[in-house]
Amino acid sequence: MNAPSDHLVKEVSVGSSRRRFLKRTGAATAASLAFPAIAAPRSPGDTVRLALIGCGGRGNMLAASFAERDDVQITHLCDLLDSRLEGSARAIARHQHGKVPKKLKRVEELLEARDLDAVIVATPDHWHSPLSIMACQAGKDVYVEKPHSHNMFEGRMLLKAAHKHKRIVQVGTQNRSAPYNLAALEYIRSGKLGDIHLAKIYNLKAGGPYRLGNSQPQPEGFDWARWLGPAPERPYHSGIFHAGWHKFWDFSGGDLADDGVHQIDLACLLLGDPGMPLSVAATGGRLHFKGDDAEVPDTQVIQFEFPGMVVTVEQTNYPAYMKKIVNRNADVFPHWPHCATRIELYGSKEQMMIGRHGGGWQAFTAGGKVSAEMHGRHPDPLHQKNFIESIKSREAPNSDVEILHASTALVHLGNIATRVDHAKLAFDDKTEQFTGEGSGPANKLLKRQNKNQYSVSPNV
Structure with a gap:
């Protein structure tokens, strides 16, 4: 991976491949x-x-x-x-x-x-x-x-x-391919942030109510059954086919899976890829856009417990005053309090704010003094x-699938905890099953309950 030319201020440099970086x-x-x-x-x-x-x-x-x-x-x-x-x-x-x-x-x-x-x-x-x-x-x-x-x-x-x-x-x-994010990881590994026991992940975006409305005719020659694939059978609806599928559990994990996974995965990278959590607790639902046709939450607060660390995720789909980091070719940091797609890391010595997709990062000491920072660009x-x-x-x-299986698991586990009526769910990373009280309903959501010709088989 090539180093950025002039976007680094203070402290950190990036000039190695990912493999050499990890070894160093x-x-x-x-x-x-x-x-x-x-x-x-x-x-x-x-x-x-x-x-x-x-x-x-x-x-x-x-x-x-x-x-x-x-x-x-x-x-x-x-x-x-x-x-x-x-x-x-x-x-x-x-x-x-x-x-x-x-x-x-x-x-x-x-x-x-x-x-x-x-x-x-x-x-x-x-x-x-x-x-x-x-x-x-x-x-x-x-x-x-x-x-x-x-x-x-x-x-x-x-x-x-x-x-x-x-x-x-x-x-x-x-x-995971952005030099500024690898530089942030290097800064964290250097110990300048201190011990991190709390990380906060945000996906606080604008949105609106969702109505299916009346379906338009099915396109001629379109194979709806194949489009449904492993999902349960249901009648054709143009609203689902044209992007509305994001709003239904049969096809999607909601905005946590569609967009929040970017911040969740980046946080995992910065925290050393901690693997599966010990437990998860969540609350939320369709709280703002009540009564519309969507199934997925418009509000979620999720808490993951790791050894010696708590990671929280806050997600919404209604505050228009929160802004995503946009793709731009300029050295500018987001206004962190209104950055919809930020991560906050709380170390024992310093705090770090970091934005996905080129948002850059800043480390702060007492009084909001910037101790180190680096601008970024979209890493596509x-x-x-x-x-x-x-x-x-x-x-x-x-972004090898082995690493991503663990970080994407936080999306799935967070959604499951939101959907089941239980305060805290323990999780066994060896069996990839919930254990103890409340585990029965939660485990049913770890895989599809329906089967058809498109279902994923254990014999792959």
Whole structure:
């Protein structure tokens, strides 16, 4: 990873790869040490052939960005809608000298392609793990959008598939590829913050009520049953198909999974990737937009207990005065009190404020005096670069699925604790099951209770 040119003020420098950085700071994780030996490395100049599965907004952005690289070609597209396939093919061709990707509607046919190295999975969340597992089984590497799993069981099975089939699986949590975040981790490891016993994660965003309304007709030739995939059967509704799926548990973990996972994963990185919590407690629900059609909470407060440390998450979907960190090319810090997507670390010596997606960080002593700081930029290009380099080197990527299974677990466990009526749930990281009082209803939410032809099997 290249060092930033001039964005560092005081104290810290970044100029090493992630692997050298981890070795130098003693922060190497079990995941990075235990990544299985896989196929022989490829030449750095080789062209990587990618397919996009899911030609929506985020998928098209990713594919276009990858296609801008000289060592990448988008060779295939897969989507259930003909109109999306046609539009994506035209757009991506403009980024790769007019080369038009092949257009397919069935992922099984796509994964049989021999002229394909890896896939981008950018479908709705409920298909992330099943498609990624299928790709691993077909011998393809995977870049999967966050969250990589709809539930704990599917996340564990994807990790199992990646190991079994010796595949690179990079999750789209870009913050692990940002130099300023690695510099923050180095600052923490140096001891300047002191002992950290409290971390606060925020995802306090604006939003509005959600109404399904009347459904528009189902598009001609559209396979609704396949779109539902592993989710329970229900009638077609255009409101669910067109982004409304974010609001329903069958397809999503709500905004905690859709957006809050970025801050949660970054906090895990900064805290040394502490793994699974000892317990979780939560409260919340649909408190502000009462009576609308959404199932997922608009308000959540979650508390995780780790050895010697408490981590809290606060999430809302209504305060318009809170602002996300936007992608910008400037050295400017957010106004921290109104930053919707910040993390606060409370050390015994100093406090740190850090923002995702290029927000930068500042460390404070008494009286609000800044002791160290670093600006940042959105790390999307670096994260994509890391994935391509990992395909060629066969080294674990920055957001390897093993690390992300643990951090994404906080999303799943936090949502479960919000949904069940119990004050505190103990969790066993070895069995990945809740234990003790209240565990029965909670354990039922660790995996889907319905089964169909698209369900994830333990035999991956």
